[in-house]
Amino acid sequence: MNAASPLPKAAGLTGAPVLIDMKDVSKRFANGTVALRGMSLQIRNGEFVSFLGPSGCGKSTALKMISGLLSFSSGSITVNGHPAGESPHGSDIGYVFQEATLMPWATVFENVFLPLKLQGLGKGEAKARVEEALSMVGLANFARSYPRELSGGMKMRASIARAMVTKPKLLLMDEPFAALDEMTRSKLNDEVLGLWRSHGLTVIFVTHSVFESVYLSSRVVVMAARPGRVVHDIALPGADTRTSAYRMTSEYTDNCRLVSNALEGTMDHVDLNH
Numbered sequence: 001m002n003a004a005s006p007l008p009k010a011a012g013l014t015g016a017p018v019l020i021d022m023k024d025v026s027k028r029f030a031n032g033t034v035a036l037r038g039m040s041l042q043i044r045n046g047e048f049v050s051f052l053g054p055s056g057c058g059k060s061t062a063l064k065m066i067s068g069l070l071s072f073s074s075g076s077i078t079v080n081g082h083p084a085g086e087s088p089h090g091s092d093i094g095y096v097f098q099e100a101t102l103m104p105w106a107t108v109f110e111n112v113f114l115p116l117k118l119q120g121l122g123k124g125e126a127k128a129r130v131e132e133a134l135s136m137v138g139l140a141n142f143a144r145s146y147p148r149e150l151s152g153g154m155k156m157r158a159s160i161a162r163a164m165v166t167k168p169k170l171l172l173m174d175e176p177f178a179a180l181d182e183m184t185r186s187k188l189n190d191e192v193l194g195l196w197r198s199h200g201l202t203v204i205f206v207t208h209s210v211f212e213s214v215y216l217s218s219r220v221v222v223m224a225a226r227p228g229r230v231v232h233d234i235a236l237p238g239a240d241t242r243t244s245a246y247r248m249t250s251e252y253t254d255n256c257r258l259v260s261n262a263l264e265g266t267m268d269h270v271d272l273n274h
């Protein structure tokens, strides 16, 4: 596949305001690695965008730069009109990492309470919001449990509750389900879709999985490595009304084939000069 392949170009939610605007963003680490080169992307309110690509293509780097956790070497990134990392409402962004990263010595309640505590809220004031976030992910009865008492899927649910407790508008998820078994992963995929729909979220979801990206996304951004860059931007309409039955449809199979071909094509795009 080459760059001229007839893939549906993502138009996004054309009427919605632009939430994230990346213009010609590059990142060169101190050791000379060009993690990203010339990444330009607009993401509108309410989109569910997956970053899909082989290891090392800069997916996590892009996510960290959007959140403001990592600086970039050139270009510009704005989130809701503010330079990345400089939003007056820092809590507008929720971040879920590949590992659940829970504090092992603290209960589930205390773990989910942490972002509110960092905002200066007392436990009493925050209680209802923590309980609401736990209910949202089906952990209402596990507030007093410790992480060691939870399964991998439950730990990830707690991590999602912690990201959601500040009621973010933008949820950044970096391969959150990669370590989970297939059944748990499918279930959590449905739960994330439910959260996206019910909370009017914008989600950026990093994954290696074609199947996961096609199931979840309204748009798949396919990236290539060496140097990391965007090579395809594929619209997948209908994400807002999909149910698990979608996995059994020919539309799903066709979309998986389309995205899989685009991903395979990333190997044709390796620039050996980098």
Ligand SMILES: Nc1ncnc2c1ncn2[C@@H]1O[C@H](COP(=O)(O)OP(=O)(O)OP(=O)(O)O)[C@@H](O)[C@H]1O
Binding pocket: 029, 030, 031, 033, 034, 035, 053, 054, 055, 056, 057, 058, 059, 060, 061, 062, 208, 228
């Ligand atoms: N702190 C760092 N210093 C130097 N190089 C780095 C650093 N962080 C990442 N890299 C390099 O930048 C490139 C992009 O890394 P990144 O983690 O963003 O890729 P990725 O697509 O998320 O990979 P994976 O799917 O394996 O998580 C890789 O070559 C990686 O080795």
